[in-house]
Amino acid sequence: MSYHQNLLLDQERLAGFHEAIKNIKGIVFDIGAGSGILTSCAAPYADFIYSVEKDPRIASKTVLFLKKYHNVSFIERNALEIDFPVKADYILCEMLDTALIDEEQVPVLNGLLKYLKDDGKVIPHGLINCVEPVFTRSEHICYDENENPQHQTLGPYEAYSRYQFGKYIDPHANFKFKLNINKEGWFTGIRITSFTLITPDILCGPTPMMNSPLIIPTERLKVKKGDTIGVDLSYQMGGGLNTIKTRVHGI
Numbered sequence: 001m002s003y004h005q006n007l008l009l010d011q012e013r014l015a016g017f018h019e020a021i022k023n024i025k026g027i028v029f030d031i032g033a034g035s036g037i038l039t040s041c042a043a044p045y046a047d048f049i050y051s052v053e054k055d056p057r058i059a060s061k062t063v064l065f066l067k068k069y070h071n072v073s074f075i076e077r078n079a080l081e082i083d084f085p086v087k088a089d090y091i092l093c094e095m096l097d098t099a100l101i102d103e104e105q106v107p108v109l110n111g112l113l114k115y116l117k118d119d120g121k122v123i124p125h126g127l128i129n130c131v132e133p134v135f136t137r138s139e140h141i142c143y144d145e146n147e148n149p150q151h152q153t154l155g156p157y158e159a160y161s162r163y164q165f166g167k168y169i170d171p172h173a174n175f176k177f178k179l180n181i182n183k184e185g186w187f188t189g190i191r192i193t194s195f196t197l198i199t200p201d202i203l204c205g206p207t208p209m210m211n212s213p214l215i216i217p218t219e220r221l222k223v224k225k226g227d228t229i230g231v232d233l234s235y236q237m238g239g240g241l242n243t244i245k246t247r248v249h250g251i
């Protein structure tokens with residue numbers, strides 16, 4: 001099954017977006033339209049939609065799927081290279097991934113802010129990132145997608161960053177955490193979980209096709225209940241998983 005077919009079967013992801021899109025109106029951009037599913041949800045409510053997808057293999061199918069909507073202009077192009085003739089009341093942009101590291105949500109939305117009306121809105125509205133200390137056998141950064149967890153949790157998870165789309169976001173991310181340990185064992189990594197605010201009122205946790213938690217191995221440290229670990233974490237949002245750097249220090 002293709003990546004886009006799997007996206008369409010992810011009912012939890014789509015239910016949240018359906019709910020949010022029911023309230024849109026005016027001029028809408030769907031950036032990174034993929035299969036066109038969000039454009040098709042928005043078509044009954046919007047005056048006009050610019051639906052943009054840069055991948056020609058995907059776009060060749062999407063253009064056929066969206067042909068039936070008279071208020072949709074489908075554009076096969078990198079959205080950052082388009083001179084849009086109008087500003088948007090709503091920008092739909094679902095290029096999400098955990099902590100916004102591997103997909104281009106942040107650089108693309110930063111580049112399109114000039115096309116969002118002053119009272120315009122972005123769907124999804126934002127993202128909240130949480131981190132927890134773990135034991136993992138994995139030696140590589142990986143998504144925790146299996147039903148069998150690839151980690152053992154060593155302490156509570158805490159929110160470490162929150163973003164609102166529709167405002168400029170600095171893609172260079174630098175954090176210093178203090179993680180509390182409540183179990184004896186080997187600390188060997190951190191696990192990041194992202195929650196999507198589809199609107200300010202609709203919160204969506206990881207779903208099968210959106211934001212699987214990310215496991216990042218670090219240096220190893222023997223820990224016991226009551227310890228606190230310091231972790232420095234940096235990455236480039238939209239830069240890919242190989243931009244992730246960590247440093248661990250006992251406290």
Ligand SMILES: C[S@@+](CC[C@H](N)C(=O)[O-])C[C@H]1O[C@@H](n2cnc3c(N)ncnc32)[C@H](O)[C@@H]1O
Pocket residue numbers: 007008031032033034035036037038052053054055058077078079080093094095096104108
């Ligand atoms: C996660 S898929 C989402 C598909 C669709 N929005 C959905 O919710 O089902 C992200 C899509 O964004 C497209 N994309 C990424 N960067 C883009 C850009 N700069 N301009 C246009 N499309 C882009 C990718 O090719 C991919 O198809």
